[in-house]
Amino acid sequence: MVENIFDFNIILWCFFCLLLNLKHTHFVMRLVYYIFFVILLINNSLYAQDSLRTPLNIPMYLSGSFAELRPNHFHSGIDIKTNTKTGYSIYAVESGWVSRIKVSSFGYGLAIYIDHPNGLTSVYAHLDRFNDSIAQRVLRLQYQKKSFSFDQYFKPGEIPVALGQIIGYSGNSGGSFGPHLHFELRETKTQFPINPMPYFPSIIDTICPNFEVLVVYSPTKNQWIKIENKVDSIIELDTILVDCISPRFGIVTKDFSNGSESDLGINTIKLYFNQELVYQYNNQIFSFDESKYVNAHIDYKHYKTYGSRIEKLFREPGDKLHVYRTNYGDNPLLPDSISDILIEIFDSKQNKHSLKFKARYHTQGAHMQCPEAINNALPKFRFDKENYFENEDVKLTVKKGSLYQDFYFEFSKQKLSHKTLSTTYSIHKDVIPLHQKAELSIKITDFPDSFKSKLVIWNGKSSLSSRIKGEWISASISKFGDYSLMLDTVPPLVELVKVDTSALTMFVFKVDDKISGITDYEGSIDGTWVLMEYEPKNQTIFYKKDMFLSRKSSERLFEIRIKDDVGNVSNYKVNFTY
Ligand SMILES: [Zn+2]
Known part of the structure; x- marks a missing residue:
């Protein structure tokens, strides 16, 4: 279509040139041709690159730009403001088919991916809910997989989408801290995110950086x-x-x-x-x-x-x-x-x-190359090699490709404090970034065997998924810093905060696990699995009435089971009638 407009313009241009030379053409005719030509020219510049329909019907104001610098990543899309509200209709920017749906309590939350015939994929994330037919499909998948989170791919033709079709509603799900739409364009074949701005001429930005x-x-x-x-x-x-x-x-x-x-x-x-x-x-x-x-x-x-x-x-x-x-x-x-x-x-x-x-x-004489300070007392970690550090307390492996520059590795031990169970080891400082995770092992000393399975490596704020082998406990670390050992023998906290069988959201639980964190949860009614949703932002797990719940007038049993990362389990049971 783009090329057609362009070709048509060339023909029109020739006509226009011809008209200018036809001095005797009627003035009104010449004016009509002129206006027509200008309109087409404007149209042509708008379609200079395939432009897309906007995913929202409200003005597109951005709170995040493409490739913006974020913690540990470049922003892969644009964040579109939704007036600090959720529930705006989200429209497909071009026709195509749903190629992927991903649901998670973290990251993109509720996200939908649409492949388009022009080789692009559009992604809509942090949605509040999907449109009714997709929502039903999603619910069936969740019951099939017995999991709230899933990541499912679809074949072309399975879920066709028309240009401008409502695919869902804007929200704040997953790792979103304030309602907005995260919109992404990707090259379908590589899944590389690309800058969507050239596709939206309606986003106005005339302000210089x-x-x-x-x-x-x-x-x-x-x-x-x-x-x-x-x-x-x-x-x-x-x-x-x-x-x-x-x-x-x-x-x-x-x-x-x-x-x-x-x-x-x-x-x-x-x-x-x-x-x-x-x-x-x-x-x-x-x-x-x-x-x-x-x-x-x-x-x-x-x-x-x-x-x-x-x-x-x-x-x-x-x-x-x-x-x-x-x-x-x-x-x-x-x-x-x-x-x-x-x-x-x-x-x-x-x-x-x-x-x-x-x-x-300004330095006279010597051609000063800006050498780095040499430190012979410390081991030098090389960016182009695998690096290894070991002593009686810790072992550290930093794989090749993890560092961006050479540096001198520092290790120290801190005194035992009341906050940690073990000595704290300073594995350098978090001022040198790691591109890949490094492998850290800490020697376990003076712990009774019965407690060993509850030990975790602790970074001062949270614990890492840790494995024990003999006298050593190991974990993959994504940054340098202070590490110590912690014991997690306390099962997750579960507290019933709401039961209302007449409401859509029937049960709400407050949940928390201070050390190793909640990794698994499961709800059931009368022994049958029901879909529950975990919202880590306000530490709740809730159950919403869905089409799989039928009415019975007898007394019924709702159960929830929550597990932390070292296997401590909490159960909660509540009787209700519905
Ligand atoms: Zn975003």
Whole structure:
């Protein structure tokens, strides 16, 4: 269809040129042709890329942008505001078929995936509920699988979807903290998320991103230069003195779009040294496997220490994210010369802001390469190798591909505190990111065998899924930091907070497990499995009356059984009539 409009325009263009030459054509006819041509031209520019129907019928204001920097990932879609309410109709952005439905108490919550004939998949997440026919199908699947959570794929033709069909209603399910629609576009064949913004011309963003801070990295002391944003599209700074032959920069930015208070992210950065592009970051499509490289893209140590994200304008040697156009490592700069530096940042709608300054290398004589401080007392972990650390208390394996840069590994033991059962071991600090999980083992000392199965590795906030082998307890850790041992002998707390057989939600339980966490739950009525839903955000498990519950006038039994990660079980029974 897009090509057709384009072809038609070419024909029309020829007509138009012809008309201009036909001086004797009637003025009204010429005007009609002119207007028709302009309308088609506008249409053509709107359809420059296949545009899609919006998934909501309310104005599209964003609270999250594509490739925005998030904890341990790049945001894979856009977050669309829903006026802090749930229940707005969600429409299919294009015709196609439901290819996948995923239901979980975590992550995307209730999510639906639609494949389209144009090679794209659209994803709608954190839904409150599905449309009636999909909801019935989902409920049957949940009873079949005896599980609230499931992840099911469908064949083309099984659940066809028309353009603009209501597929569900907006919500706040899963790992969503405030009602909104998480909308994603993916390339169907790779499942790589792509930037959906070019497909929605109705999302208006004319606001340029802003520079907040320019960081000039130094082996001695980093320079932190606050940027004053004026209306100018180019900000010029005074000459900056750098103390490395190859200076490294970082930036903190802010970006807003029309009608939204939310700070959105930029997704393109360009750095020029003397008019030569030396670094480019352009994140319009990535794979979920590389999403964690966000920790290599940002200054992770600064983020963990101060909470703000500096985007580095250089690439760590272990950063395999494919969206860069750069060499690894340092940027060029000749000593004693003045270089022109230009940094450009772009948001998803190509709004641009530039920062310009001169950099001068100020150390005379020696060509200083900015060497890292060498520490012979500590083991050096190499980014391109498997790394191993062992002593009488702990063993640690960091697989190849887990690190973005080399560093000196630090280990220490803290004194026994009343908060933990064992010594706390500092397995470095959470200032060096891990791309893959590392394997940590801690020696078990002075624990009676009968308690061993209730032992877990504890990170100060929560426990890790732990395995015991002989004298050692092991777990996979996703970050460096302090680890100790904890005992979980307490079964999960279960408290009945509501019984109302006349309401849709008949039973509500408050649940909690302080140490190893709830991993399994099961409800039954008169011994038959019933669907229950766990909502970790408010620590409740509830039962909603569904089509599988039939009325009986006799007394009935509702049972719930909840298990934590080390196998402690709680049961609760309540009699009711319905
Ligand atoms: Zn989102």
